[in-house]
Amino acid sequence: MIAPLQAELDDALRAIVDDMSAATTQLILVLDEEREALNRADANALNRAGEAKQMLMRRLEQLDAERLHMSSSSAHATQAAQPAWSELLKTLTNCRDKNQRNGALVGQRLSQVRRALSVLTGNDNESSVYSHSGMLQAGHRSLPLAEA
Numbered sequence: 001m002i003a004p005l006q007a008e009l010d011d012a013l014r015a016i017v018d019d020m021s022a023a024t025t026q027l028i029l030v031l032d033e034e035r036e037a038l039n040r041a042d043a044n045a046l047n048r049a050g051e052a053k054q055m056l057m058r059r060l061e062q063l064d065a066e067r068l069h070m071s072s073s074s075a076h077a078t079q080a081a082q083p084a085w086s087e088l089l090k091t092l093t094n095c096r097d098k099n100q101r102n103g104a105l106v107g108q109r110l111s112q113v114r115r116a117l118s119v120l121t122g123n124d125n126e127s128s129v130y131s132h133s134g135m136l137q138a139g140h141r142s143l144p145l146a147e148a
Contacts, residue, residue: 006076013070013077017084020063024091027056031098038105 030052037045071078117123 006074009070009074009077010080013067013074013081014084016063016067016070017081017088020060020067021084021088021091023056023059023063024088024095027053027060027095028091028098030056031095031102034102035098035105038102038109 030049034046034049034053036042037049
């Protein structure tokens with residue numbers, strides 16, 4: 001390949017990986033904000049963090065598609081971007097771990113809410129089953145503590 005064209009491809013791929021790194025750094029901050037919102041039970045902050053997270057994930061998917069296209073065009077460019085790509089993968093692993101921890105916290109809170117609702121309504125959602133007609137049937141206590 002012609003040297004100036006190769007250098008341009010190398011620069012373009014490196015720029016894409018740099019953009020991905022910047023988006024991933026922003027994603028880490030958003031995941032931290034999401035965690036804080038979960039800890040404070042701040043629904044508005046949680047919604048903002050969720051929207052920002054979705055936007056960043058779409059951006060990362062778009063950049064990754066560009067990266068794959070550029071990588072298929074030039075093995076040299078791929079090799080030149082390898083150190084930055086390796087660092088990006090470490091950061092993405094960190095994002096995945098933070099997202100899983102946040103998800104576990106959401107699951108924990110959901111379980112607590114379900115147990116509290118079960119106590120208040122007298123419905124034991126744990127022992128719910130589906131009938132032959134496909135309707136959910138829950139076991140009921142004889143005396144519910146409260147009614148909605």
